[in-house]
Amino acid sequence: MSTDLNLVLVMLANLAMLGSSRLSACIRLSAAQGILLSLLPLQLELAEHKLAPRLALFALTILVLKGVVFPALLMRTLRTADVRHEVVPMVGYVSSLIFGVIVLCFSFWVSSRLILPHPAPSPLVLPLALSTILIGLFLIISRKTALMQVVGYLVLENGIFIFGVALANKTPLLVEMGVLLDVFVAVFVMGIAIFHINREFDHIDVNQLTSLKD
Amino acid sequence: MIVPALILVPLCAGLLAFWWRADGPRRALLVLTALVHSGLTVAAWVQWNNNLHSSAPIAILPGTWLALDAAGLLFLSTVSALFLGCAIYGVGYLGREKHQPHIDYEEHLFFSNEPEAVFTGCLLLFLASMTLVCTSQNFGLLWVGVEATTLASAPLIYFHRQHRSLEATWKYLLICSVGIALALLGNFLLAVATSDPRGPTTGLFITDLVQNPGKLHAPWLKAAFLFFLVGYGTKMGLAPMHTWLPDAHSESPSVVSALLSGALLNCAFLGILRAHQVCVAAGVEDFSQGLLRVFGLGSMAIAAVFILGQVDFKRMLAYSSVEHMGILSLGVGLGGRGAFGAGLHAMNHSLTKACLFLVAGNILAAYETKVVKDVHGVRRLLPLSGILWIGGFMSITGAPPFGTFLSEFTILKAALDQGRPIVAVLYLALLAVIFIGMAGIVLPMAQGEPSAALYESRRREAILSTLPPAVFCLAVLAVGLYLPPTMTAMLDEVSVALGGN
Numbered sequence: 233m234s235t236d237l238n239l240v241l242v243m244l245a246n247l248a249m250l251g252s253s254r255l256s257a258c259i260r261l262s263a264a265q266g267i268l269l270s271l272l273p274l275q276l277e278l279a280e281h282k283l284a285p286r287l288a289l290f291a292l293t294i295l296v297l298k299g300v301v302f303p304a305l306l307m308r309t310l311r312t313a314d315v316r317h318e319v320v321p322m323v324g325y326v327s328s329l330i331f332g333v334i335v336l337c338f339s340f341w342v343s344s345r346l347i348l349p350h351p352a353p354s355p356l357v358l359p360l361a362l363s364t365i366l367i368g369l370f371l372i373i374s375r376k377t378a379l380m381q382v383v384g385y386l387v388l389e390n391g392i393f394i395f396g397v398a399l400a401n402k403t404p405l406l407v408e409m410g411v412l413l414d415v416f417v418a419v420f421v422m423g424i425a426i427f428h429i430n431r432e433f434d435h436i437d438v439n440q441l442t443s444l445k446d
Numbered sequence: 447m448i449v450p451a452l453i454l455v456p457l458c459a460g461l462l463a464f465w466w467r468a469d470g471p472r473r474a475l476l477v478l479t480a481l482v483h484s485g486l487t488v489a490a491w492v493q494w495n496n497n498l499h500s501s502a503p504i505a506i507l508p509g510t511w512l513a514l515d516a517a518g519l520l521f522l523s524t525v526s527a528l529f530l531g532c533a534i535y536g537v538g539y540l541g542r543e544k545h546q547p548h549i550d551y552e553e554h555l556f557f558s559n560e561p562e563a564v565f566t567g568c569l570l571l572f573l574a575s576m577t578l579v580c581t582s583q584n585f586g587l588l589w590v591g592v593e594a595t596t597l598a599s600a601p602l603i604y605f606h607r608q609h610r611s612l613e614a615t616w617k618y619l620l621i622c623s624v625g626i627a628l629a630l631l632g633n634f635l636l637a638v639a640t641s642d643p644r645g646p647t648t649g650l651f652i653t654d655l656v657q658n659p660g661k662l663h664a665p666w667l668k669a670a671f672l673f674f675l676v677g678y679g680t681k682m683g684l685a686p687m688h689t690w691l692p693d694a695h696s697e698s699p700s701v702v703s704a705l706l707s708g709a710l711l712n713c714a715f716l717g718i719l720r721a722h723q724v725c726v727a728a729g730v731e732d733f734s735q736g737l738l739r740v741f742g743l744g745s746m747a748i749a750a751v752f753i754l755g756q757v758d759f760k761r762m763l764a765y766s767s768v769e770h771m772g773i774l775s776l777g778v779g780l781g782g783r784g785a786f787g788a789g790l791h792a793m794n795h796s797l798t799k800a801c802l803f804l805v806a807g808n809i810l811a812a813y814e815t816k817v818v819k820d821v822h823g824v825r826r827l828l829p830l831s832g833i834l835w836i837g838g839f840m841s842i843t844g845a846p847p848f849g850t851f852l853s854e855f856t857i858l859k860a861a862l863d864q865g866r867p868i869v870a871v872l873y874l875a876l877l878a879v880i881f882i883g884m885a886g887i888v889l890p891m892a893q894g895e896p897s898a899a900l901y902e903s904r905r906r907e908a909i910l911s912t913l914p915p916a917v918f919c920l921a922v923l924a925v926g927l928y929l930p931p932t933m934t935a936m937l938d939e940v941s942v943a944l945g946g947n
Contacts, residue, residue: 349663350641365631372624381620388624392631400637404649406511407586411630414593418623421597425604425616432609441613444693446752446761 235275239356242268242394243336246367246387250328255317258383259306265390266298273397276353286405294393297412302386302419309423310379313430320376320437328374332367339363348399357398364391376437378426382419389415448493449512452486452522452577455479460570464563473537476566480526480533483573487526490514495932508654512581516939517723520789521716522580524796525709527921529573531914535804536569536701538910542811550608551814557608565605572598572705579713585633585650585720589626592681592717595710596622603698603706614690614697621690625680629717632673636724639666652720656943659728667725671734674721675741681714684741684775685748688768692752695764696816700807703760707767707803708796715774715792719944722778726945731781735945738779739869745772746876753883758816759809762887763802766842769880770795776873777857778944780864785946787856789937790929794841794849794922801918802838805831808911809891813900818887823896827904830912832892837919839888843881849925 245265249258270291277287310317321328339362352358368388372381396403433440459479466472494514497503506513514522540562547558559565575598578591596619604615637650639662655662680687695703718738725734749769756762770791777788808831813821825832841848844855854877861870895901925933941947 347665349638349666369624372620378616385620385623385627388627392627392634395631396634396637400634400641403586403633403637404584407584407590407649410587410590414590414597417597418593418619421600422619422623425600425612425619428604428607428612429616432607432612438616441616443610444613444617444697446692446756 235272235354236356238268238271238275239354239360239394242364242390243360246364247329247332249371249383249387250332250367251325253318253321253325255310255319255377255379255383256307258319258380259303259310262306262383262386262390263299263303265387266302267295269298269390269393269397270295272394276398290405290408293409293412297416298386298390301416305419305423306379306382309426313379313427318377319380321374322376323374328370331370332363335366335370336363339366353398357394361391361395361398364388364394367391376439378422378429378438381438382422382426385422386419448486448490449514449581452483452490452581453512453574455482455486456570456574456577460567460574463570464567466563469540469562472563472566473540476569477533477537479570479573480530483577484526484530487519487523490519491523491932494519494936498932498935506583506653508657509649509651510583510653511587511651513583514581515583515943516936517716517719517789517943518580518583520793520936520940521712522577524712524793525573525576525580528705528708528796528800528918531800531918532701532705532804533569535704535807535911535914538908539699539701539807540565550606552610552816553608555608557606560601560605560607564601568598568601569702569705572602572710574598576709576713579716583652585636585652588717588720589630589633592629592678592714593623593626595713596626596681599702599706599710602702603694605699605702606697611697614693617690618694621687622681625677625687627677628673628680629677632670632677632721635666635670635673636721639663639670652723655724656727659724662724662728664728664730667728668730668733671721671725671730672737675718675734675737678714678717678721679741682711682718683714683745683768683771685745685768685772688745688748691768692761692764695767695803696758696760700760700803700810703763703806704800704803707764708800711767711771712792712796715771718775719778722945723943726943731945735779735781738775740779742772742774742776742779743869743872743876745769745775746873746880750876750879750883753880753887756883756887757818759818759821759887759891760803760806760816762818762884763799763806766802766880766884767795767799769876770799770842773854773857773873776869777853777860780857780860780866780869781945782860782864782947783941784857784860784864785944786937786941787853787860788944789940790856790925791850791853794853794925797918797922798838798841798848798850801834801915801922802842804911804915804918805834805838808907809835811911812904813896818891821891822894823901824892827896827900828907830907830916834912834915834919835888836892837923838915839884841919841922843884844877847923847926849922852926852929 339359343358371384575594582588683691752765777784
């Protein structure tokens with residue numbers, strides 16, 4: 233599978249998330265996205281005909297965390313919280329999809345105007361990283377369930393990850409592992425918070441979190 | 447040797463606290479760790495001072511992960527001092543808190559507290575992560591530290607397990623995590639700006655970047671700074687990314703609010719300062735300073751609007767933090783002596799705000815309300831807290847002879863020296879509005895008579911809850927009267943690194 237195909241599949245997962253009404257489907261899509269992303273560093277290095285052991289370790293960690301652990305944590309929260317299984321959009325699914333397409337076009341336009349100091353491994357990297365980041369932000373603000381906001385956060389994180397792996401690929405392993413550890417703990421803590429929100433309010437609709445304001 | 451110990455001591459103590467059943471020894475562990483941490487910080491000061499006066503000073507080598515430079519040491523000292531004060535206050539606070547479910551005085555619903563072991567453990571991990579932020583010399587590690595502070599402090603905000611603090615915790619977690627994710631993008635943009643296709647890439651070490659700025663690609667560096675500013679600015683509470691701040695500060699226990707406002711916001715500011723340091727070295731400081739000035743004045747303006755007529759005194763203090771973060775940002779944005787003033791102001795603000803939040807905690811415990819108009823006669827009911835409440839108010843609004851006056855005046859002078867009269871006028875006008883707004887809230891609370899029922903059931907103020915704020919307040923006063931030469935030397939070094947003089 234080529235890098236381009238991988239990136240296109242990531243984008244399709246984004247669009248599918250924008251159009252999906254089931255929380256469990258969105259969590260599965262984010263898992264698929266995580267698995268695709270774990271292949272990305274390997275593909276990029278193989279294109280240069282070298283494969284360091286640290287990279288294999290890195291890719292494996294991504295696979296386990298983004299492909300298995302995060303979705304499992306979120307699915308567990310979904311089961312234990314026992315809530316409505318819809319994402320409860322503030323923006324309809326069709327409008328969301330149209331937004332996704334507009335974001336994609338915008339990202340291609342912006343990327344065509346940016347001059348990288350050194351050539352990117354694939355012309356799709358920059359626009360797709362950008363659109364994944366923007367779609368992640370959109371999912372956070374346009375979905376009312378707290379769980380879906382966590383999925384949006386993961387999509388945002390994935391977009392930043394594509395950018396980092398493809399364009400800033402020489403970050404020290406220690407830092408990469410630290411970043412992953414932080415994201416892992418973040419998802420874990422958010423999961424606990426959602427559990428408490430559900431117990432306290434009997435739902436995880438963030439629209440009810442409005443007692444604090446000026 | 448000192449730097450790893452500074453991180454490892456609170457880390458190990460924090461992990462230990464999670465499994466320690468007995469309350470008494472656990473509280474002793476909290477204070478002991480705080481004491482060891484401050485002791486190590488003092489040792490770092492001695493080392494720094496010796497280095498300053500030695501004939502062959504040791505510089506930080508490229509490729510160092512952890513080290514203390516002037517800026518890091520300045521922020522670490524405030525973190526350490528504040529934590530020690532808050533740990534002592536915290537022992538008294540935890541002693542007063544009930545273990546059984548009790549009634550919430552705002553909505554009269556039952557709620558229980560988080561287990562004390564979790565609270566203490568998270569408090570210590572919070573200290574470890576803030577120390578990591580202050581000592582890291584690598585942008586990646588700095589990011590890891592800042593995100594860790596968010597995760598360690600989220601359970602602290604949710605100490606009182608009721609729905610308002612849960613709402614505040616959720617907003618804090620989500621908004622700050624998204625903000626910090628954008629700062630991660632800033633890291634990667636910086637890596638793109640540094641990467642040289644032919645040479646080995648630097649691993650984003652601050653010293654490397656500052657020493658070899660010639661290889662930096664200016665447009666990408668600017669983009670990186672923008673993302674750092676928005677990302678860490680969210681955590682720092684710069685308007686308009688400050689929305690989580692008033693909620694988290696008003697709903698968490700006062701001892702946590704003091705740490706969030708005095709220590710955590712500074713740590714996030716350090717992240718922005720590091721990025722600014724690279725911009726200065728690469729010669730694009732005009733860009734970064736301009737942005738810092740705009741966000742600084744913007745934050746002051748937003749804070750002024752929300753302080754006027756604020757009904758909740760803890761929220762008022764939270765908005766005052768937004769204002770002071772704006773002042774810090776403005777000071778660095780002005781350059782020249784402004785950076786010196788900002789460094790000094792960061793320290794003054796931390797001490798003053800910690801004092802005010804701890805006193806607010808005493809008022810809250812006595813009156814059981816956060817509503818300004820229900821509190822009268824603090825001076826009569828809580829004599830010492832009343833004095834500190836007024837003293838803290840004078841200090842936070844920059845009245846002489848407090849240290850804040852000195853630092854705010856230095857920033858004003860920098861604005862005039864740089865030939866920016868409009869900035870100076872806006873700055874003074876906003877300070878005046880905030881002074882009036884806060885005076886209208888603080889003074890009526892201190893004056894007047896408390897209700898007879900409250901006055902009958904008054905108790906002597908506990909030393910544990912008045913000593914730390916009193917020491918903080920006196921420290922700010924002392925800085926205003928006499929600035930030790932070591933401190934001036936340190937602030938000068940910070941200022942030079944930030945493009946000042």
